[in-house]
Amino acid sequence: MDFVWRCAGTIAKYASAGAKVRIIDLTFGERGESAEVWASRPGIRVEEVKEIRRAEADEAAALLGAEIRYLDFDDHPMVLDKLHYLKLVDEIRDFNPTVALTHHTEDPLNFDHPEAARAFFWALRCAAVPGVSPETKKIGRVKVCMFEPDQPEFCNFKPDTFIDITDVMDVKLKAMSLVDSQAYLVENYTGRAQYRGYLAQRVSGNKAIRYAEAYMRFEPYVGEAFV
Numbered sequence: 001m002d003f004v005w006r007c008a009g010t011i012a013k014y015a016s017a018g019a020k021v022r023i024i025d026l027t028f029g030e031r032g033e034s035a036e037v038w039a040s041r042p043g044i045r046v047e048e049v050k051e052i053r054r055a056e057a058d059e060a061a062a063l064l065g066a067e068i069r070y071l072d073f074d075d076h077p078m079v080l081d082k083l084h085y086l087k088l089v090d091e092i093r094d095f096n097p098t099v100a101l102t103h104h105t106e107d108p109l110n111f112d113h114p115e116a117a118r119a120f121f122w123a124l125r126c127a128a129v130p131g132v133s134p135e136t137k138k139i140g141r142v143k144v145c146m147f148e149p150d151q152p153e154f155c156n157f158k159p160d161t162f163i164d165i166t167d168v169m170d171v172k173l174k175a176m177s178l179v180d181s182q183a184y185l186v187e188n189y190t191g192r193a194q195y196r197g198y199l200a201q202r203v204s205g206n207k208a209i210r211y212a213e214a215y216m217r218f219e220p221y222v223g224e225a226f227v
Contacts, residue, residue: 008171009211011064012065021064023069031074037053093133105146121218150188194211
């Protein structure tokens with residue numbers, strides 16, 4: 001469900017402009033990120049928690065205009081091997097993205113998050129190599145940005161990219177409201193979007209910006225002129 005908090009505005013913005021967006025959900029967050037479900041329903045089984053989380057994700061993705069696919073790798077801890085990576089390679093090659101968003105590579109408060117980033121970057125590398133799963137076509141260059149962690153101060157997250165989501169903030173708010181299993185994050189990410197909007201406004205001089213989402217580029221910008 002991290003896509004709802006960290007990049008729902010960006011997803012909605014791209015989807016509303018006609019872009020095809022696919023969300024790859026590595027886990028349902030059924031153990032480590034569903035505390036409210038476990039607390040409110042003593043005796044609930046892990047498969048039932050997964051069903052709750054999947055229903056929330058399905059509804060949120062549909063609202064944002066994105067397709068969503070589930071790999072169900074399990075969480076807390078998320079322990080991945082070569083077979084997991086190759087499943088992710090298949091997903092990447094099947095969709096063949098030009099832009100990809102993923103977790104930041106550091107998060108001492110939730111080690112599943114950097115593990116997800118590590119898996120993505122390994123899979124992205126493998127998806128670009130013709131000798132890996134040669135029965136499928138390798139991908140080209142992909143622009144990658146890492147979205148903002150829940151507590152960036154602990155994660156060495158230093159944003160260098162802000163996406164103005166002012167015109168779709170109402171959609172993000174609706175998407176966040178669908179995630180009852182993590183309702184405590186709504187206030188956090190509403191305030192964060194406001195703060196990032198303030199910074200984006202200051203940096204750009206565009207006073208129309210009210211809400212934004214923050215990212216770190218994985219690779220530096222290359223061009224013939226400053227933009």
